Structure formats: structure tokens, C-alpha cells
Amino acid sequence: MTVLRGAGADVREDGVPRHAEIGTLELESGFRLPEVRLAYETWGVLAPDGSNAVLVEHALTGDTHVAAGRARPGAPEAQRRAAESGGWWDGLVGPGAAIDTDRYFVVCANIVGGCYGSTGPSTPAPAEVDPERRPWGSRFPLVTVRDSVHAEAALADALGIDAWRLVIGGSMGGARALEWAVTYPERVRACAVVAACAQSSAExxxxxxxxxxxxxxxxxxxxxxxxxxxxxxxxxxxxxxxxxxxxxxxxxxxxxxxxxxxxxxxxxxxxxxxxxxxxxxxxxxxxxxxxxxxxxxxxxxxxxxTLMSHDVCRGRGTLEEALSVTSCEWLVAAVDSDRLYLPRESDVLAAALPGDVRRHTLTSPSGHDGFLIEAPQVGKLLVETVLARP
Missing domain, CATH: 1.10.1740.110 (Rna Polymerase Sigma Factor; Chain: A)
Structure with missing residues (x-):
């Protein structure tokens, strides 16, 4: 696979859509999804040793634009405006923020199955599936959280990233972050699971x-x-x-x-x-x-x-057994007013992790969406815990 490098300092572009062709993705179901494309955006510059890479995972209907950025000089006006527009986690990601884009190389990818540039139901099916190249539509297969992480691992390979300094996400993004730490423990130095749990509950x-x-x-x-x-x-x-x-x-x-x-x-x-x-x-x-x-x-x-498929224990034994392979630093945080992902579910996750991991609390009147709204609180927790050391 051709290695795609982040934009160098002399031509740095932040928050500009990019695409990576990662080939065929073999799904948990056994279905082989051909010609998979992942859309992604980056901020910052990747260190020569790749040690400063951060993966930010979006929630259910999120996109790749996690923070405001900048297009390269001379870029079309529409591209410049799009890059400079606000992102969905501004205040947490950006120059001088907790996830400092002058220090870290930040990546946010659109999940397989989405509609923001990655392969999904609305994209044309390959000729081997449909000679007329009509949209996948009803033929699009089930993609699990684990499948989406395998796709992102292929993107990391293409970007030349062997391990992430941090993988962070809220809600479905938190499920993907957790799955990263279990599926690829050697590739995750720190993991932040915010307003998420170990498996989708019956409710x-x-x-x-x-x-x-x-x-x-x-x-x-x-x-x-x-x-x-x-x-x-x-x-x-x-x-x-x-x-x-x-x-x-x-x-x-x-x-x-x-x-x-x-x-x-x-x-x-x-x-x-x-x-x-x-x-x-x-x-x-x-x-x-x-x-x-x-x-x-x-x-x-x-x-x-995909979110309904979330179960980090699937095929791995008990929750403690599934999590025992992990070796990263952890931040587990819940929103105190969340009625979708209950704080007690975060307690269960934290208690099952190796070592002494406690559940932190985001104080918000806003419910589950507090993980987005209370970005300063998330940033403070990150700096005090998993980003406390270089």
C-alpha cells in the first residue's frame, strides 16, 4: 500500500478533506467489501517517528471536521471557507487546546457506511458487484464497530502511523476507541472513552x-x-x-x-x-x-x-478477559445527566480494566450531548490523566 504522509510544515493543510483507498475490507460477517475508500481530515504535522498521532472518533452522524483548520495558500475559496469553519469538537482540538494541533498530528476519519466521503450505501458499487455502478443501497452489508476499526488500522498504515499517542471518542466514537485498544493493544498508548460503554445495552x-x-x-x-x-x-x-x-x-x-x-x-x-x-x-x-x-x-x-453491534466482549470471553490484553493509559468519563449511556455503565467498564482505573465525571445539564458541549471539561481531564506525560 502506498504510504500517505500528512502535509509537511511548508504546505500544511488542516481540516481539509482527503481520501485513502484501502482496498478490500473483510468483515466479521465474512463479506468482503471491495474498493473501500475512507475520507479523513488531518491537523498538525506528523513527527518523523510517528509518535505524536492522535485519532479522534466521531459519533453516530458526525463527520471528519472535528475542528477549524486552514487550507493551503491559493486553495479555492470554497475549500478555504470549509476548512476554516467550526468543527464539532472545537475547544478540545486546535492550536493551544488540550489536543494541541501544534504538537499533535490529529486524524479524524469518516466511518465505513457513512455519507461524508467514505464507502457507504450511497456510493456507487464496484463494477464487479454492479456493472451499472448504481449505489450500494439495500446491498450494503453490516459493518461492525470492529470492522470499522480494521478499516482505520489500514488508514493508519497508509499514513505511516504505527501507534497512536491517543485514541479518543464520545458515544459511538467511544465504542470505536475502546475497540481500538482491545483489537490493536500494541498500537494504542492512551485511550479515552467518553459517554460510552463496553457493549450496547438492551435499552x-x-x-x-x-x-x-x-x-x-x-x-x-x-x-x-x-x-x-x-x-x-x-x-x-x-x-x-x-x-x-x-x-x-x-x-x-x-x-x-x-x-x-x-x-x-x-x-x-x-x-x-x-x-x-x-x-x-x-x-x-x-x-x-x-x-x-x-x-x-x-x-x-x-x-x-454498527453502533448496535458494539460488544467488545464478542468472541473474547468475559469483559475482564477481553480487556486484559490492553496496556494503555485510560480515561473513562461519563456525563452525570446522561440517560442514554448511563454513568453506571462507565463504572462497569472502568472496574473491568487492568490496573486502578476510575470513572471521571463530566458535569452537564445537557444529557448525553454533554460530551460535545463540555469540551473544556474533557480537555481538562485529558491533560490531567492520559496527556499528563509526553
């Missing part, structure tokens, strides 16, 4: 199924082969509403919205008694519309199934 699976069915029961879904017609945006929006309720806390919803009606809005006939919308309904409608405008329904199903 998490139940929420996942409800979201999947919301999409699959949209008449426009057509079994997943809808790319030549209307997209199932209604079902995708409903899936987002279901998910978003679990991402925020009941207290936050109460204090932000209560039972207040949406101000200065005409009556919507679809609501009982012509009552209009409550503010919380307007909020959920907005979240649904935003996602439907940027995400593919099949990719939502694909990555949601």
Missing part, C-alpha cells in the same frame, strides 16, 4: 430499533433502493427526533421549553384541536430538518447498526 438496542423502523416504514424508503426517486426524509426525520430525545436530559428540556407554545406561529392543522406546536416540538422538528438535509437515510441505518 440502547431498543432505541436503535425504533429509529431504524422509522426509516424503513417510510413509503419512500423502497427497501433501501430509493436513489432514483424521493428520499425518505420523513422517516429519517422521525428517527432523528427519537434519537435526539435520548441525547438531552429531561431537566434540560423542561427548563428550556416546558409546556410553552411556539411564539408567533400559525396554527398547524395536523395537531389536535388546532393547537399549534409546543416549543419542544418545534425544537425537535428543527433537529429533524437539519439532519434530513445533510444525511443519507441508508447511512443512518448502516451506522446505527
Amino acid at each position: 440502547q438496542l431498543a432505541w436503535g430499533q425504533a429509529q431504524n423502523l422509522a426509516i424503513r416504514q417510510d413509503p419512500d424508503f423502497r427497501g433501501g433502493d430509493y436513489y432514483d426517486g424521493p428520499f425518505p426524509v420523513t422517516g429519517l426525520g422521525l428517527a432523528r427526533r427519537i434519537a435526539h430525545i435520548t441525547y438531552r436530559s429531561a431537566d434540560e428540556l423542561h427548563h428550556r421549553f416546558g409546556r410553552t407554545p411556539q411564539a408567533e406561529e400559525q396554527v398547524i392543522d395536523t395537531h389536535p384541536g388546532g393547537r399549534g406546536r409546543y416549543q419542544v416540538e418545534s425544537y425537535l422538528d428543527h433537529q429533524a430538518s437539519k439532519l434530513a438535509g445533510r444525511f443519507d437515510a441508508n447511512s443512518y441505518l448502516a451506522v446505527n447498526e
Whole structure:
């Protein structure tokens, strides 16, 4: 495989989309997914010995743009604007931040099955699968968390990275970070698992199924082969509403919205008694519309199934046995108001890790999304724990 190097200091580009062709990916199911491409972005400069590499894992519908960056001089205006736009973990990643891009070489890759440049259901299938090169659609296979980590390992090889100084992620990103430390223990020096757990619980699976069915029961879904017609945006929006309720806390919803009606809005006939919308309904409608405008329904199903597959113990014995192969430093952190990934699940993970690992707490009124919102707290914990030493 051709080794792809990060941009050198003289032509440094931060937060600019790149692609790596990693070839055929053999999945846990036995399916061989051909011609796999991974989209990724980088920040900083890779040290000659590769010792300063950090992998940041995005959450369910996240993308590769974890922080604002910069395009090279002379780049097209659109590329410059995109690179300089804010990222989803600004404040944690960037110059002078806890994950200092003047010190570390940061990589963020779009998961296989996503729709931000990596191979997924909306990408054309190879000619060996479909001579007409139509989108994968319903034919796209199940990709597990473990499969996604194998794909990222191929990307690391291509970038010339033998080991990560740190692998960090929240929510599904935390599941991938944990899987990295167990699947490739010799390649992870430190691992930060934030608002995540060792395996998807029955309740998490139940929420996942409800979201999947919301999409699959949209008449426009057509079994997943809808790319030549209307997209199932209604079902995708409903899936987002279901998910978003679990991402925020009941207290936050109460204090932000209560039972207040949406101000200065005409009556919507679809609501009982012509009552209009409550503010919380307007909020959920907005979240649904935003996602439907940027995400593919099949990719939502694909990555949601990936998250539902999460079980670091699968084929490895007990949790303690599965984690016994790890040798890295650890940060395990939970959000105190999280009702999707409960703090006690992080307690179970921390207790099963080798050595004396304690669970840290992010204090937030915002529920599960606190892992994104409370970036300064995450950064402080990183500096005090796994990044305390060079």
C-alpha cells in the first residue's frame, strides 16, 4: 500500500478533506467489501517517528471536521471557507487546546457506511458487484464497530502511523476507541472513552430499533433502493427526533421549553384541536430538518447498526478477559445527566480494566450531548490523566 504522509510544515493543510483507498475490507460477517475508500481530515504535522498521532472518533452522524483548520495558500475559496469553519469538537482540538494541533498530528476519519466521503450505501458499487455502478443501497452489508476499526488500522498504515499517542471518542466514537485498544493493544498508548460503554445495552438496542423502523416504514424508503426517486426524509426525520430525545436530559428540556407554545406561529392543522406546536416540538422538528438535509437515510441505518453491534466482549470471553490484553493509559468519563449511556455503565467498564482505573465525571445539564458541549471539561481531564506525560 502506498504510504500517505500528512502535509509537511511548508504546505500544511488542516481540516481539509482527503481520501485513502484501502482496498478490500473483510468483515466479521465474512463479506468482503471491495474498493473501500475512507475520507479523513488531518491537523498538525506528523513527527518523523510517528509518535505524536492522535485519532479522534466521531459519533453516530458526525463527520471528519472535528475542528477549524486552514487550507493551503491559493486553495479555492470554497475549500478555504470549509476548512476554516467550526468543527464539532472545537475547544478540545486546535492550536493551544488540550489536543494541541501544534504538537499533535490529529486524524479524524469518516466511518465505513457513512455519507461524508467514505464507502457507504450511497456510493456507487464496484463494477464487479454492479456493472451499472448504481449505489450500494439495500446491498450494503453490516459493518461492525470492529470492522470499522480494521478499516482505520489500514488508514493508519497508509499514513505511516504505527501507534497512536491517543485514541479518543464520545458515544459511538467511544465504542470505536475502546475497540481500538482491545483489537490493536500494541498500537494504542492512551485511550479515552467518553459517554460510552463496553457493549450496547438492551435499552440502547431498543432505541436503535425504533429509529431504524422509522426509516424503513417510510413509503419512500423502497427497501433501501430509493436513489432514483424521493428520499425518505420523513422517516429519517422521525428517527432523528427519537434519537435526539435520548441525547438531552429531561431537566434540560423542561427548563428550556416546558409546556410553552411556539411564539408567533400559525396554527398547524395536523395537531389536535388546532393547537399549534409546543416549543419542544418545534425544537425537535428543527433537529429533524437539519439532519434530513445533510444525511443519507441508508447511512443512518448502516451506522446505527454498527453502533448496535458494539460488544467488545464478542468472541473474547468475559469483559475482564477481553480487556486484559490492553496496556494503555485510560480515561473513562461519563456525563452525570446522561440517560442514554448511563454513568453506571462507565463504572462497569472502568472496574473491568487492568490496573486502578476510575470513572471521571463530566458535569452537564445537557444529557448525553454533554460530551460535545463540555469540551473544556474533557480537555481538562485529558491533560490531567492520559496527556499528563509526553
